[in-house]
Amino acid sequence: MGEGHLPVLVDEVLSSLALGPGSSAVDCTVGGGGHAERLLEASSPDGRLLGIDADQAAVAEAHRFLDRFGDRVVLRHANFAQLHETARDAGFIDVDAVLFDLGLSSYQLADSARGFGFAADAPPDMRFDEDRGVSALDLIDGSSERELAGILATFGEERRAGRIAKAILAARAEGRLMTATDLAGVVAAAVPQPRADIGRIHPATRTFQALRIAVNRELDVLGVGLEGALATLRPGGRLAVISYHSGEDRIVKRFIARESRDCIEQPLPPACTCGHRAQLRPVTKRVVKPSPGEIHRNRRARSARLRVAEKLAPASA
Numbered sequence: 001m002g003e004g005h006l007p008v009l010v011d012e013v014l015s016s017l018a019l020g021p022g023s024s025a026v027d028c029t030v031g032g033g034g035h036a037e038r039l040l041e042a043s044s045p046d047g048r049l050l051g052i053d054a055d056q057a058a059v060a061e062a063h064r065f066l067d068r069f070g071d072r073v074v075l076r077h078a079n080f081a082q083l084h085e086t087a088r089d090a091g092f093i094d095v096d097a098v099l100f101d102l103g104l105s106s107y108q109l110a111d112s113a114r115g116f117g118f119a120a121d122a123p124p125d126m127r128f129d130e131d132r133g134v135s136a137l138d139l140i141d142g143s144s145e146r147e148l149a150g151i152l153a154t155f156g157e158e159r160r161a162g163r164i165a166k167a168i169l170a171a172r173a174e175g176r177l178m179t180a181t182d183l184a185g186v187v188a189a190a191v192p193q194p195r196a197d198i199g200r201i202h203p204a205t206r207t208f209q210a211l212r213i214a215v216n217r218e219l220d221v222l223g224v225g226l227e228g229a230l231a232t233l234r235p236g237g238r239l240a241v242i243s244y245h246s247g248e249d250r251i252v253k254r255f256i257a258r259e260s261r262d263c264i265e266q267p268l269p270p271a272c273t274c275g276h277r278a279q280l281r282p283v284t285k286r287v288v289k290p291s292p293g294e295i296h297r298n299r300r301a302r303s304a305r306l307r308v309a310e311k312l313a314p315a316s317a
């Protein structure tokens with residue numbers, strides 16, 4: 001793995017995906033290639049991997065890092081909302097494993113020009129795909145105080161969303177908010193930090209997370225990506241998802257629960273009329289969390305949550 005990004009829960013992912021020689025896998029968030037490298041090693045000598053990333057710079061980094069695997073690796077610049085089409089067009093049909101490692105990488109955080117981090121002396125852009133959508137600064141400029149507060153509350157679970165939104169828009173109007181560092185400073189000045197958070201997280205953590213999730217429509221595309229994964233897996237193939245935010249984990253948990261049930265009507269009728277049939281079986285009964293040792297080695301792992309499910313064979317009519 002290139003310096004700077006340590007793959008999270010990598011042993012747990014490898015043991016649950018159970019790849020072997022000849023296996024095929026799709027890494028929907030290839031990033032710098034950390035998980036991809038380990039998946040390719042696990043499927044040696046001839047397993048194949050499709051790596052997808054919405055960030056062109058991540059695809060370039062993965063190209064460099066995974067070069068030694070030659071034509072066992074195919075990389076595509078794409079959003080995993082287009083997972084099924086992208087995989088099909090690249091010849092990855094009925095694959096053995098699909099992995100999502102959500103959120104942003106240490107490379108993106110460290111690239112100050114992208115404005116993901118508190119110390120970035122550049123406008124807060126925060127788009128994974130710089131060719132599409134609106135930047136975080138444009139989102140702020142196009143939002144009313146109420147809309148901005150809604151974004152911070154919904155995607156950041158920020159309890160002081162109203163005060164923060166007001167302070168951000170005032171600073172923007174007064175020309176005091178041009179960079180990500182300015183944004184972090186405006187938030188820190190607007191709200192006293194809860195005692196439990198002092199020295200643990202920066203006061204602007206939830207604001208930055210909320211803006212990034214909104215800019216990239218992360219929760220919307222996750223649902224679409226999970227559907228794409230189901231369509232791309234072979235029966236018996238496995239889906240693994242690492243999330244870093246309760247909103248993401250809730251979507252994954254509900255998706256696996258829903259797709260593991262034969263009837264999804266509520267309340268359950270005496271006889272099913274919806275026709276829905278289970279397509280998944282949960283492999284991890286409970287969410288898998290990193291060990292204290294991993295959190296000690298890699299602080300980014302502290303909020304990681306892994307869920308794994310296996311695709312079922314279609315029920316015979």
Ligand SMILES: C[S@@+](CC[C@H](N)C(=O)[O-])C[C@H]1O[C@@H](n2cnc3c(N)ncnc32)[C@H](O)[C@@H]1O
Pocket residue numbers: 005006007008028029030031032033034035036052053054055058078079080081101102103104105106128221
């Ligand atoms: C946590 S990093 C992945 C790191 C990777 N597993 C590794 O070990 O190097 C998440 C990556 O997912 C990408 N990403 C996030 N949302 C995406 C989406 N909807 N479609 C494609 N890539 C996405 C980001 O650009 C980022 O590179």
